[in-house]
Amino acid sequence: MKTNSLYFAFGRPFSPLYSLAMHLRASLYRRGTLRSYRFEVPVISVGNLTLGGTGKTPMVQYLARLLQEHGFRPAIVSRGYGGTANDRVNLVSDGATLLLDVRTAGDEPRLLAETLPGVPVLTGIVRRLPARRALEMGADVLVLDDGFQHLQIVRDIDLVLFNTDRLAGNSRVFPGGDLREPVAALRRATGFVMTGVHAANRERAERFAELLRSKFPGIPVAFAGLRMEGLVGLAPSGMIAPVATEPLRQQPCFGFCGIAHPELFRQTLADHGFSLAGFLPLADHQRYNESLVSSLLAESLKAGAQWLLTTEKDLVKLAGQVAHLPLPLHGLRMQVTTDADFSRGILDVLHSWRSSN
Structure with missing residues (x-):
């Protein structure tokens, strides 16, 4: 700002x-x-x-x-x-x-x-x-x-x-x-x-x-x-698929996103009861290269996160890297x-x- x-x-x-x-x-x-x-x-x-x-x-x-x-x-x-x-x-x-x-x-x-x-x-x-x-x-x-x-x-x-x-x-x-x-x-x-x-x-x-x-x-x-519809993940095919939300909600997660107002996503996660170990705001339409993903993982592991949580829009951009991540990655699906x-x-x-x- x-x-x-x-x-x-x-x-x-x-x-x-x-x-x-x-x-x-x-x-x-x-x-x-x-x-x-x-x-x-x-x-x-x-x-x-x-x-x-x-x-x-x-x-x-x-x-x-x-x-x-x-x-x-x-x-x-x-x-x-x-x-x-x-x-x-x-x-x-x-x-x-x-x-x-x-x-x-x-x-x-x-x-x-x-x-x-x-x-x-x-x-x-x-x-x-x-x-x-x-x-x-x-x-x-x-x-x-x-x-x-x-x-x-x-x-x-x-x-x-x-x-x-x-x-x-x-x-x-x-x-x-x-x-x-x-x-x-x-x-x-x-x-x-x-x-x-x-x-x-x-x-x-x-x-x-x-x-x-x-x-x-x-x-x-x-x-x-x-309103929150639930969590989604990336299937081996690279397609988005729903995953069970409740087992993950209380496990510490590391949030991140590349949208116009990332602080609103952070507040959404807090409002819906997710346990945030840390959060990384990124630029709108952020592209994820190997260096950025490595930095994101380092911060999440240092914070003690057990999984990664982002927007559905960011999730689709990580389809090629999800199989190599040491932590589970999910996106939050919202509905108007x-x-x-x-x-x-x-x-x-x-x-x-x-x-x-």
Whole structure:
């Protein structure tokens, strides 16, 4: 946080320039100077206004499962941040077979592919191209992962997520703050979602929701929490598989993660009663090389840990090394929880789209 504060302080004079550039870009799309593409199926975008994590990946998982349960055939389209794949269309999964490893696909697309059987996952910098391929594969709904700033694709549901413990950061636009665009960009949204809501921060979430409602009337605000589904491990095949949680909960473990806000994961482990012998926060989208893994193991053994615990996203990145680790390695699987109105609202829009097209 101190590093970010220092960086933002130096970047503050440039914020108005970046803010103006983003405003002009949005204006060019709105006027049709820059082309936006509409597809013959409904499009749901899951994104955010702020830098860093707001829980987009768990929300994409939640929506894909919701759609499957109600008879839709969703496909996920992502930029593939952090992956080495550079084709115009990269097929991470066709819904039945995993086709790209985590280093090639990127950690989040690979995680989505592993945890969403039956859902194709595609990546590409120009996302209309993998979107078109997904339609050719039979998808009848497209879910854009991290799509709020990707204005080249017209969306029917445009969700903007806010991390309840972070909200809008310092409310300044990058590079002087946490915002990717000026606050006025939120007028494009069709819904706001407060994520990571629990009893201790519920009041904070409700206050911010009221602020959003006052500034953007007519755009609904939903609340989403996370619940622990259980622990998962890596099978010999490299695939994620559930493991028994209770036998491990009281054994001292060493936690680590490479996500935007690692302290939130540490708090999650404490809240769910895991016995932490130590914890190592890493950079977002951290890549695990031999040196880092050796250092992590040295710290965990020194702390007296009997096993290693990380996020599910980090777990998939260690598939090639798990067989050589001297300690068992597991990931914590979390699931989004929302109220019924949120799910009903998503489905109502899609059913309305079907009936009018």
